[in-house]
Amino acid sequence: MKCFKALALLVVIAAGGFLACIYSGLYDVSATHEDGPVARWLFGTVRRHSIHARLDGIQVPALTDPKLVEEGFVHYHAMCEDCHLAPGMDSSETRAGLNPQPPILADVVPHRTPAELFWVIKNGIRMSAMPAWGVTHDDQKIWALVAFIEQLPKTTPAEYQALEQEAGNMPDDDDHPAAAKKPGTQ
Numbered sequence: 001m002k003c004f005k006a007l008a009l010l011v012v013i014a015a016g017g018f019l020a021c022i023y024s025g026l027y028d029v030s031a032t033h034e035d036g037p038v039a040r041w042l043f044g045t046v047r048r049h050s051i052h053a054r055l056d057g058i059q060v061p062a063l064t065d066p067k068l069v070e071e072g073f074v075h076y077h078a079m080c081e082d083c084h085l086a087p088g089m090d091s092s093e094t095r096a097g098l099n100p101q102p103p104i105l106a107d108v109v110p111h112r113t114p115a116e117l118f119w120v121i122k123n124g125i126r127m128s129a130m131p132a133w134g135v136t137h138d139d140q141k142i143w144a145l146v147a148f149i150e151q152l153p154k155t156t157p158a159e160y161q162a163l164e165q166e167a168g169n170m171p172d173d174d175d176h177p178a179a180a181k182k183p184g185t186q
Contacts, residue, residue: 031099050132063147072148
């Protein structure tokens with residue numbers, strides 16, 4: 001009985017401390033403040049386990065069709081490049097102000113399955129600036145994006161620039177023409 005009372009008291013004290021931190025404004029939510037190692041570990045662990053718990057039932061299609069990869073490039077160039085960068089890019093104006101920093105997808109792909117990439121693109125990640133593209137894009141378009149992202153680690157800056165030039169001649173049904181998206185392109 002004493003052990004139960006001590007445990008209950010400990011839980012009440014911990015909950016009180018947690019609520020005091022929440023209501024005190026002690027935790028800095030600004031994008032200019034970097035999280036410490038404990039917060040990074042906590043948020044990363046929650047994110048990884050949350051994604052893995054929701055992967056059941058995702059059927060990965062063949063992702064090697066060049067047309068699918070080409071379509072995925074158009075979407076990546078228009079929607080992802082400012083945050084996740086393109087081969088040869090060091091930063092962008094958008095990326096510079098984001099906290100947490102979005103991952104460089106060319107570095108992440110070898111450590112993620114296509115199903116994980118699909119889930120994140122479709123559902124987004126709260127409090128990370130990663131939008132849920134499944135609200136505006138069907139699964140086929142998201143798989144095309146995954147197909148292109150799978151190619152990113154092998155894509156050189158010159159190859160990416162060539163894709164940009166080719167994309168200027170490709171139709172895009174999402175109102176984000178790839179080549180016209182950046183200032184200075186034709």
